[in-house]
Amino acid sequence: MRVAVLGTGTVGQTLADALVGLGHDVVLGSRTSDNHAATSWAQRHPGRASHGTFADAVRDAELVVNATAGTASLSVLESVGADVLGDRVVLDVANPLDFSQGFPPRLSVCNDDSLAEQLQRAFPRARVVKSLNTVTASVMVDPRALPAPTDMFVAGEDADAKAVVTDLLVSLGWQRDHVRDLGDLTAARGLEMYLPLWLRLLGATGSADFNVAVVPAPPPEGAAGG
Amino acid sequence: MRVAVLGTGTVGQTLADALVGLGHDVVLGSRTSDNHAATSWAQRHPGRASHGTFADAVRDAELVVNATAGTASLSVLESVGADVLGDRVVLDVANPLDFSQGFPPRLSVCNDDSLAEQLQRAFPRARVVKSLNTVTASVMVDPRALPAPTDMFVAGEDADAKAVVTDLLVSLGWQRDHVRDLGDLTAARGLEMYLPLWLRLLGATGSADFNVAVVPAPPPEGAAGG
Numbered sequence: 001m002r003v004a005v006l007g008t009g010t011v012g013q014t015l016a017d018a019l020v021g022l023g024h025d026v027v028l029g030s031r032t033s034d035n036h037a038a039t040s041w042a043q044r045h046p047g048r049a050s051h052g053t054f055a056d057a058v059r060d061a062e063l064v065v066n067a068t069a070g071t072a073s074l075s076v077l078e079s080v081g082a083d084v085l086g087d088r089v090v091l092d093v094a095n096p097l098d099f100s101q102g103f104p105p106r107l108s109v110c111n112d113d114s115l116a117e118q119l120q121r122a123f124p125r126a127r128v129v130k131s132l133n134t135v136t137a138s139v140m141v142d143p144r145a146l147p148a149p150t151d152m153f154v155a156g157e158d159a160d161a162k163a164v165v166t167d168l169l170v171s172l173g174w175q176r177d178h179v180r181d182l183g184d185l186t187a188a189r190g191l192e193m194y195l196p197l198w199l200r201l202l203g204a205t206g207s208a209d210f211n212v213a214v215v216p217a218p219p220p221e222g223a224a225g226g
Numbered sequence: 227m228r229v230a231v232l233g234t235g236t237v238g239q240t241l242a243d244a245l246v247g248l249g250h251d252v253v254l255g256s257r258t259s260d261n262h263a264a265t266s267w268a269q270r271h272p273g274r275a276s277h278g279t280f281a282d283a284v285r286d287a288e289l290v291v292n293a294t295a296g297t298a299s300l301s302v303l304e305s306v307g308a309d310v311l312g313d314r315v316v317l318d319v320a321n322p323l324d325f326s327q328g329f330p331p332r333l334s335v336c337n338d339d340s341l342a343e344q345l346q347r348a349f350p351r352a353r354v355v356k357s358l359n360t361v362t363a364s365v366m367v368d369p370r371a372l373p374a375p376t377d378m379f380v381a382g383e384d385a386d387a388k389a390v391v392t393d394l395l396v397s398l399g400w401q402r403d404h405v406r407d408l409g410d411l412t413a414a415r416g417l418e419m420y421l422p423l424w425l426r427l428l429g430a431t432g433s434a435d436f437n438v439a440v441v442p443a444p445p446p447e448g449a450a451g452g
Contacts, residue, residue, distance in 0.1 A: 110419070112332050148441050151438075180431075189422050190420075201440060204407065204409070207443060209443035210440055210443060215374050216372075217372055217433060
């Protein structure tokens, strides 16, 4: 699959590395066509990797990964434009973290809206799927490095788009029965509002390399008395 | 220990039941001294249970549990008053969920503030500890009903108060090494902002009887290559 990864930070490069490793053709997109990080990255992966502007990256892509800073994501997609973005699947892994007032960051949007919904409203034809924003980059691409299966979430309006993303997650090592479809894109509010807790867990565990596993009660018929 | 449980809803009654079961003397507090739910509850637990107004309940308590609706909690504690509340430990299990615009609820406070911080600011001498708000009532009091250990969080300004709450959690069945101290009371923002995700997980799993387990990566020295 031809994938546009938008954003040259740790998340973008880590995802781009992993996608190349899985045999995908990846274009790493950035604001300018001569972005140093993107150029260096493409040189490290001859054959399957290239780089360009955000619009260049999206133009021939089947899947678009938004790995830009959440506070910049809308302007990045605006630089691509609705005509180029079309009805592509947009895997939105970004978090709307605003560090302008220091640490901990606040969310630039939350409660009755989310970044993912903002992107979807701005580009109604695009098929936005929120996922992967609840873990650090290394866990996104190697969930099996954790000592037990943990959970990943998908949310979006388009079932086919969620299926594309789910297959991608499984190819990265996520267990299919631990990929939980949380419904429509309003679920992105909860996924993004989890970040303040995630940041505190980072502080408490001392490492970003963690995730949560959802532990449901056994079904009533199998429940032990107590 | 003499415990005031404020709030006669499912959470309040479930916690009050469990605390009586652990041998504590519990006063279930409500707005009026003749509240039917509180009267009935006390009658079901002769000996260790009584009921009264919020202020009555707090007056002789060593620990105060705020199990009122989050949107009412501040006015409830105001009805108790700073003089009666004093420097008591206040275990705040409430969530500031505003259902006035339907389901899913929005949070009435979030992002740069939290209900727990509002309570703490209003009653500076009280020692507010946020905990238990991330699970449904039945899990609060019986975490061992879940098929694997899951995590509970505490946040607050006062280390002694967090120790009192942690001991109480352990007595309810929470494993001490799964009770995570997330630091000062600003961590309550993340704990309360987790609720929108919790509500989506409720929808996806079909039951409120679940919790999350934090799965950290193994320490580097023990990490497998790969």
